Amino acid sequence: MSNTFLGMPALPVYGHGNLNATEPFPKAAHRELGNDQLRANLGHATHTIRDKRLRVVSELPDWEEMRNAGSAIKNATMANLPVLLEQFEANFTARGGIIHWARDAQEANEIVTALIRETGESEVVKVKSMATQEIGLNEYLEEQGIAAFETDLAELIVQLDHDKPSHILVPAIHKNRSQVREIFLREMPVVDPNLTDDPARLAEAARTHLRKKFLSAKVAVSGANFGLADTGTLTVVESEGNGRMCLTLPETLITVMGIEKLLPSWTDLEVFMQLLPRSSTGERMNPYTSLWTGVTPGDGPQNVHLVMLDNGRTAALADEMGRTALNCIRCSACMNVCPVYERTGGHAYGSTYPGPIGAILSPLMTGIKSEENNSLPYASSLCGACFDACPVKINIPEILVHLRGVDVDSKRSARKIPTQMDVIMKAAEWAFSSGSHLNILEKGLPLGKLVAGRDKVIKKLPGMGAGWTQSRDIPAPPTQSFRQWWDKEHQPESGVDHQSTTPEGAQA
Amino acid sequence: MKIALFATCIVDAMYPRTAQATVAILERLGHKVVFPSGQACCGQMHVNSGYFKEAHSVVANHVAAFDTDDYDVAVAPSGSCVASVKHQHELVARRCGDAALEARAAVVGAKTYELSQLLTDVLGVTSAAEQLGSYFPHKVTYHPSCHGMRLLRLEDKQLNLLKSVGAIEMVELPEADQCCGFGGTFSMKNADVSSAMNADKAANICGTGAELCSGGDASCLMHIGGGLSRQGSDVGTLHFAEILASTLENPVSVSGAVTLAGSKR
Numbered sequence: 001m002s003n004t005f006l007g008m009p010a011l012p013v014y015g016h017g018n019l020n021a022t023e024p025f026p027k028a029a030h031r032e033l034g035n036d037q038l039r040a041n042l043g044h045a046t047h048t049i050r051d052k053r054l055r056v057v058s059e060l061p062d063w064e065e066m067r068n069a070g071s072a073i074k075n076a077t078m079a080n081l082p083v084l085l086e087q088f089e090a091n092f093t094a095r096g097g098i099i100h101w102a103r104d105a106q107e108a109n110e111i112v113t114a115l116i117r118e119t120g121e122s123e124v125v126k127v128k129s130m131a132t133q134e135i136g137l138n139e140y141l142e143e144q145g146i147a148a149f150e151t152d153l154a155e156l157i158v159q160l161d162h163d164k165p166s167h168i169l170v171p172a173i174h175k176n177r178s179q180v181r182e183i184f185l186r187e188m189p190v191v192d193p194n195l196t197d198d199p200a201r202l203a204e205a206a207r208t209h210l211r212k213k214f215l216s217a218k219v220a221v222s223g224a225n226f227g228l229a230d231t232g233t234l235t236v237v238e239s240e241g242n243g244r245m246c247l248t249l250p251e252t253l254i255t256v257m258g259i260e261k262l263l264p265s266w267t268d269l270e271v272f273m274q275l276l277p278r279s280s281t282g283e284r285m286n287p288y289t290s291l292w293t294g295v296t297p298g299d300g301p302q303n304v305h306l307v308m309l310d311n312g313r314t315a316a317l318a319d320e321m322g323r324t325a326l327n328c329i330r331c332s333a334c335m336n337v338c339p340v341y342e343r344t345g346g347h348a349y350g351s352t353y354p355g356p357i358g359a360i361l362s363p364l365m366t367g368i369k370s371e372e373n374n375s376l377p378y379a380s381s382l383c384g385a386c387f388d389a390c391p392v393k394i395n396i397p398e399i400l401v402h403l404r405g406v407d408v409d410s411k412r413s414a415r416k417i418p419t420q421m422d423v424i425m426k427a428a429e430w431a432f433s434s435g436s437h438l439n440i441l442e443k444g445l446p447l448g449k450l451v452a453g454r455d456k457v458i459k460k461l462p463g464m465g466a467g468w469t470q471s472r473d474i475p476a477p478p479t480q481s482f483r484q485w486w487d488k489e490h491q492p493e494s495g496v497d498h499q500s501t502t503p504e505g506a507q508a
Numbered sequence: 509m510k511i512a513l514f515a516t517c518i519v520d521a522m523y524p525r526t527a528q529a530t531v532a533i534l535e536r537l538g539h540k541v542v543f544p545s546g547q548a549c550c551g552q553m554h555v556n557s558g559y560f561k562e563a564h565s566v567v568a569n570h571v572a573a574f575d576t577d578d579y580d581v582a583v584a585p586s587g588s589c590v591a592s593v594k595h596q597h598e599l600v601a602r603r604c605g606d607a608a609l610e611a612r613a614a615v616v617g618a619k620t621y622e623l624s625q626l627l628t629d630v631l632g633v634t635s636a637a638e639q640l641g642s643y644f645p646h647k648v649t650y651h652p653s654c655h656g657m658r659l660l661r662l663e664d665k666q667l668n669l670l671k672s673v674g675a676i677e678m679v680e681l682p683e684a685d686q687c688c689g690f691g692g693t694f695s696m697k698n699a700d701v702s703s704a705m706n707a708d709k710a711a712n713i714c715g716t717g718a719e720l721c722s723g724g725d726a727s728c729l730m731h732i733g734g735g736l737s738r739q740g741s742d743v744g745t746l747h748f749a750e751i752l753a754s755t756l757e758n759p760v761s762v763s764g765a766v767t768l769a770g771s772k773r
Binding site: 025026029030033339340343344377378379380381382383384385387388398401403404405406407408409421425426428429431432433434435437438441442445457459464465467468470471472473474475477478480481482483485486487490 | 515517519520521522523524525527528543544545546547548549551553554555556557558559560561562563565566568569573599603654655657658659685686687689690691692693694695696697698699700701702703704705706707730731733734735737738
């Protein structure tokens with residue numbers, strides 16, 4: 001490589017912000033598993049959404065074709081992203097919008113802050129947005145003396161409780177309604193002291209709390225579900241209507257959107273408006289869909305900004321095996337069906353993006369070596385439920401395995417002393433790369449039987465094996481392997497016709 | 509038909525009865541079974557742990573053992589290992605830049621079947637009792653392993669074969685499609701989550717009142733059985749091949765204490 005400036009930054013530029021596991025997943029999972037209330041809340045919530053999704057998906061005869069279409073549109077978008085981004089910019093700008101490009105979380109936060117400062121305001125209302133969670137916008141604004149009010153009910157609960165979201169669609173999935181009631185009573189400045197945990201009463205309390213903010217806010221910050229390149233239109237899909245108020249009432253609207261959120265054309269939206277609600281909330285159609293294209297004089301926000309966020313997306317795009325992770329439309333179906341997420345909750349993943357998609361997206365965006373993100377690809381039994389549920393057919397298990405490979409390879413050169421895992425894998429390579437090698441090992445099977453003793457089970461293994469024996473026995477091995485049995489039965493000189501023998505298994 | 513048996517490493521070393529039962533079933537149907545002696549393992553433990561470089565020689569060994577015209581189809585009593593042969597081998601070869609292996613792996617993969625697939629789709633078995641003489645007078649529940657269910661789309665092939673066994677009483681397992689938590693090295697690297705998943709699976713199995721939980725993957729059955737055994741449960745696990753191989757004259761015994769996929773008999 002020459003040092004001449006060629007006008008392109010060196011790849012990959014990794015993402016920063018709330019994208020990291022800060023402790024190894026097994027350690028975080030151990031802690032979260034100990035929280036019985038969390039597990040009960042999560043088990044109930046994920047199973048409810050799971051069943052709802054299955055019901056509405058199974059009523060569509062062309063669901064699989066729709067998934068194929070969604071996947072194809074997203075693949076085409078990623079293959080042509082530079083062109084589509086410029087097309088979107090031209091159309092958005094032509095309609096009076098202003099585009100800002102942010103390489104990473106820091107740049108995006110600075111841009112948003114400067115835009116708010118220009119208005120002279122020190123308060124903003126917010127529409128639920130993953131991108132602004134990812135860059136840690138609320139915390140950054142607070143440091144700059146700007147107060148950001150979340151208006152989505154669940155985001156509000158989490159914000160009032162000074163907690164972090166644990167699910168991308170249902171941020172407060174880890175809290176039940178009696179916990180929500182306690183939070184409201186404790187944190188809302190004006191609240192009915194007789195508030196019950198009836199969902200309608202809780203929603204009313206939130207509505208009363210938020211209404212004043214909506215009517216007085218001059219600036220709103222939002223994310224976007226889709227950006228349509230051929231018209232320069234932005235889209236927010238939501239359930240509560242708070243988003244619609246934020247997007248229409250204030251004078252200034254600042255949207256932060258990842259560069260992968262584009263769709264080539266307006267007509268592509270048809271596919272995703274069918275895929276997204278059914279996959280996320282299990283609804284045939286979401287209650288509120290807002291679309292806006294630049295500025296409409298005299299109607300809605302007159303200052304319309306869009307911050308286009310990279311923050312590691314280009315790095316993910318550069319990974320040939322992993323890039324389809326960018327096809328994600330943030331429906332959260334994968335986490336609702338994931339047996340690991342169901343038991344650990346979202347906080348165990350550290351990143352803004354939890355669950356199966358987070359386990360691939362976070363390390364793809366930050367690089368495998370960032371903090372503890374190399375533990376995330378292992379946070380899966382590879383059961384494949386996520387791939388089946390994904391509306392854009394992201395092969396999450398295959399990308400998890402790919403990233404495990406990236407992790408292992410990233411350590412090969414750096415490591416002086418091999419880990420226990422390295423040693424086991426090297427030994428297994430020898431044993432499993434030849435029938436005769438395996439046969440030699442299997443001659444030691446009676447030894448295992450000896451270890452098992454009279455109980456005929458092994459209850460304690462050393463090293464990594466201790467993970468297994470913490471809750472599982474291992475049966476005493478047989479006295480001979482199948483291979484040894486077969487060889488004895490099929491020795492040519494023995495004259496035994498194996499067709500006539502009765503295998504041991506059938507008589508036992 | 510000449511059928512090559514891929515025993516799989518775990519069955520070969522830990523559960524030889526499962527492979528013996530597979531041979532018995534196929535021979536009962538009048539087919540000739542061969543055992544390519546060079547075989548060892550499909551390599552998915554290496555692949556799924558991220559050790560692609562080490563997986564290369566394991567995959568190459570499997571392909572060398574099975575890339576012959578000496579048989580018509582290959583069969584393994586495992587959904588997971590067959591899924592690896594069909595879906596992972598080409599991937600490993602490609603990642604290691606071995607185009608020749610990739611092409612040969614595709615040929616071997618196309619000829620390889622999971623046992624219930626072979627019995628149902630190729631050999632036309634619709635009633636185990638009538639065509640195999642299967643007889644198993646026990647109350648049994650069934651766990652469909654993830655890779656058979658989601659990678660091979662076996663649907664109810666294993667379950668339907670079990671239901672057609674003489675004198676068997678099948679009971680439905682609640683939340684059957686939920687992973688047992690095995691996941692290869694996941695069970696050790698994320699032992700806590702894996703154990704929590706297995707505990708729920710065990711509770712569902714015990715709730716059915718079945719004597720045994722059957723399935724099509726020895727590894728998952730070892731995991732489930734190992735958990736049940738540790739809990740002191742009397743419920744064991746048994747591969748469906750062994751149930752199909754069981755007859756009135758030569759019954760598979762399930763009496764006594766805990767059975768771990770048939771190990772204690």
